[in-house]
Amino acid sequence: MRVQIKDVSYVVARHSLVNGISFDVPSGTMTAVIGPNGAGKSTLLHLLSGDIVPSEGSIWYESEALSTISLERRAKLRGFLDATREPDIAFTVEQVVAMGRFPHRFDPRTQGDTDKEAIEDAIEALDLSELRTRQVRSLSGGEQQRVAIARVFAQRSQLVLLDEPTTALDIGHQATVMAHIEHLPAQGRSVIAVLHDLNMAAYFDNVLLLRKGSIVASGAPSDVLTSADLTRAYGHPIDVAEHPSSGGLLILPRRTVPPT
Amino acid sequence: MTSTQRSRATRWFAAGSVSLVATFGLSLAVGAVNIPIAEVLTWATGGLPDESLSGRVLSGVRLPRSLAAVAVGAMLAVAGTSLQGIQRTPVVDAHLMGISGASGLGVAIGYAIAPTGASSQFAVILGALAGAGYGLVTRRFAAATSGSIVGVLVGIGAGLALMAWTGLFVLLVDSANVPTLSFFIFGSLSGVSWPLVAAAAPLVALSIALLWWLGPGLDLLALGERASIHLGFDTHRRVPLALAAIGVGVGASVALGGVIGFVGLIVPLVIRPMLGSISRITIPASAIAGAIVVLVFDTVARTLAAPIEIPIGLLTAAIGGPVLVWLVRRETVR
Numbered sequence: 001m002r003v004q005i006k007d008v009s010y011v012v013a014r015h016s017l018v019n020g021i022s023f024d025v026p027s028g029t030m031t032a033v034i035g036p037n038g039a040g041k042s043t044l045l046h047l048l049s050g051d052i053v054p055s056e057g058s059i060w061y062e063s064e065a066l067s068t069i070s071l072e073r074r075a076k077l078r079g080f081l082d083a084t085r086e087p088d089i090a091f092t093v094e095q096v097v098a099m100g101r102f103p104h105r106f107d108p109r110t111q112g113d114t115d116k117e118a119i120e121d122a123i124e125a126l127d128l129s130e131l132r133t134r135q136v137r138s139l140s141g142g143e144q145q146r147v148a149i150a151r152v153f154a155q156r157s158q159l160v161l162l163d164e165p166t167t168a169l170d171i172g173h174q175a176t177v178m179a180h181i182e183h184l185p186a187q188g189r190s191v192i193a194v195l196h197d198l199n200m201a202a203y204f205d206n207v208l209l210l211r212k213g214s215i216v217a218s219g220a221p222s223d224v225l226t227s228a229d230l231t232r233a234y235g236h237p238i239d240v241a242e243h244p245s246s247g248g249l250l251i252l253p254r255r256t257v258p259p260t
Numbered sequence: 261m262t263s264t265q266r267s268r269a270t271r272w273f274a275a276g277s278v279s280l281v282a283t284f285g286l287s288l289a290v291g292a293v294n295i296p297i298a299e300v301l302t303w304a305t306g307g308l309p310d311e312s313l314s315g316r317v318l319s320g321v322r323l324p325r326s327l328a329a330v331a332v333g334a335m336l337a338v339a340g341t342s343l344q345g346i347q348r349t350p351v352v353d354a355h356l357m358g359i360s361g362a363s364g365l366g367v368a369i370g371y372a373i374a375p376t377g378a379s380s381q382f383a384v385i386l387g388a389l390a391g392a393g394y395g396l397v398t399r400r401f402a403a404a405t406s407g408s409i410v411g412v413l414v415g416i417g418a419g420l421a422l423m424a425w426t427g428l429f430v431l432l433v434d435s436a437n438v439p440t441l442s443f444f445i446f447g448s449l450s451g452v453s454w455p456l457v458a459a460a461a462p463l464v465a466l467s468i469a470l471l472w473w474l475g476p477g478l479d480l481l482a483l484g485e486r487a488s489i490h491l492g493f494d495t496h497r498r499v500p501l502a503l504a505a506i507g508v509g510v511g512a513s514v515a516l517g518g519v520i521g522f523v524g525l526i527v528p529l530v531i532r533p534m535l536g537s538i539s540r541i542t543i544p545a546s547a548i549a550g551a552i553v554v555l556v557f558d559t560v561a562r563t564l565a566a567p568i569e570i571p572i573g574l575l576t577a578a579i580g581g582p583v584l585v586w587l588v589r590r591e592t593v594r
Contacts, residue, residue, distance in 0.1 A: 075492025086484040103492040
């Protein structure tokens with residue numbers, strides 16, 4: 001699904017959190033949103049989800065203005081992995097993943113074939129088979145995060161919004177989750193993800209570097225993920241090198257010695 | 261749901277249904293006058309003339325009362341299950357939220373202002389309106405205290421105040437049409453009549469049906485309100501609808517049996533470990549279990565000290581009170 005953001009601003013208490021942003025997410029592409037704390041990354045994601053309404057400008061899903069799409073239909077079009085999640089869930093892993101099918105009028109007792117397939121695929125993708133009958137509240141933070149991602153995957157929406165999808169995950173699961181996210185565009189689905197790990201951003205088609213609610217740089221990873229731009233945006237020296245095995249980008253903050 | 265979970269649920273519903281029918285039959289047979297089960301069965305199949313003593317007791321007194329017990333038990337348990345989902349804590353039911361108290365005031369006013377011959381209908385309708393109104397008023401507050409037991413404290417406070425106002429109203433109005441104060445504090449099914457059952461049962465059925473329909477959406481609330489909205493569940497409209505449905509059903513049940521506590525607290529506590537938390541399962545299961553519980557308690561209430569009737573709420577509170585203490589301890593001391 002193609003998503004367009006046209007001159008969007010979002011103002012709270014006369015403070016502009018998002019400042020006249022425009023960009024285009026073509027169907028079946030992955031866009032990473034990066035930037036320092038307070039850059040407006042999560043706010044942008046909530047605007048794209050329809051949780052909050054732009055003070056100015058408009059957001060389009062294909063040829064429909066997001067503001068005209070009902071809450072029920074939005075749930076069919078876009079999935080959202082929120083950064084804040086409820087830990088005390090007295091449902092099993094399988095039941096929570098199945099909740100991702102709710103927008104498709106899913107009844108937990110009678111699962112259609114598509115529902116079953118979507119649920120099973122998501123459970124397998126997030127490596128949750130062994131945990132499926134466990135109550136979610138009994139899981140670790142990283143495991144709970146995988147359940148939340150599986151629920152969003154099971155929703156099978158055309159647009160997938162992810163707020164820091166890999167933050168709580170161990171390095172092995174980071175890699176597998178990333179591989180499954182990379183697989184989504186092949187199904188015509190678009191991904192927009194807020195990332196803190198800049199090395200993950202290198203896998204995306206497009207990168208949006210935000211600072212103070214505005215776009216500092218945007219384009220292909222090799223154009224945006226430069227030492228100069230990142231250093232300016234994050235206010236700390238950041239080195240970009242060639243990855244020794246993949247030949248991709250390797251991004252590391254430069255170690256600074258604390259003043260004695 | 262896995263196949264083992266499904267077969268466990270199937271077995272549970274089979275056993276539950278059989279128990280409900282057996283308890284219902286027993287509640288018809290046992291009382292101030294014991295009627296042999298064989299005679300109850302003859303009556304049930306139309307073989308006993310309505311003019312006979314047993315026939316008159318069964319048709320005129322015990323059948324409406326047992327049906328009322330089923331409606332009250334099912335409603336209180338379903339209300340408890342749904343409220344616990346909405347509030348995301350096991351320490352809540354319609355009584356602790358103050359919904360029963362509000363309904364009690366509505367029922368008392370309904371009886372007081374009813375024209376001759378329409379007291380049942382007035383009691384049920386005002387009870388339902390008061391319950392629904394209270395449910396809607398608590399919505400904002402309920403959302404703010406979701407996930408904690410602080411809401412229960414406020415609910416208990418509001419419930420006690422409403423009960424006191426009901427008591428003052430009952431004493432000051434001093435009308436023969438209004439039930440006794442005990443009815444509004446500890447409940448009783450002794451005043452049940454056919455017109456009352458006919459007026460209340462449809463509202464109870466409607467309420468349970470609505471909550472069943474809303475069930476899958478209410479389950480999403482466990483993920484948090486925003487995640488529920490992301491999944492297309494309009495919490496701003498659906499949660500008030502659920503609270504209003506609970507108020508209507510509880511109001512009708514209070515008109516039938518007065519204010520009976522703890523049924524909605526205890527039944528889900530027993531159901532969840534066996535059947536999980538999915539509403540489409542817990543709601544019908546709670547309805548069956550709640551009906552059995554109130555049938556049993558009502559039968560005990562009218563036979564234990566016969567001919568004196570023990571208010572049913574005394575019995576449910578005698579057991580439910582300690583359970584509440586244990587539950588709060590479990591939820592707060594981890």
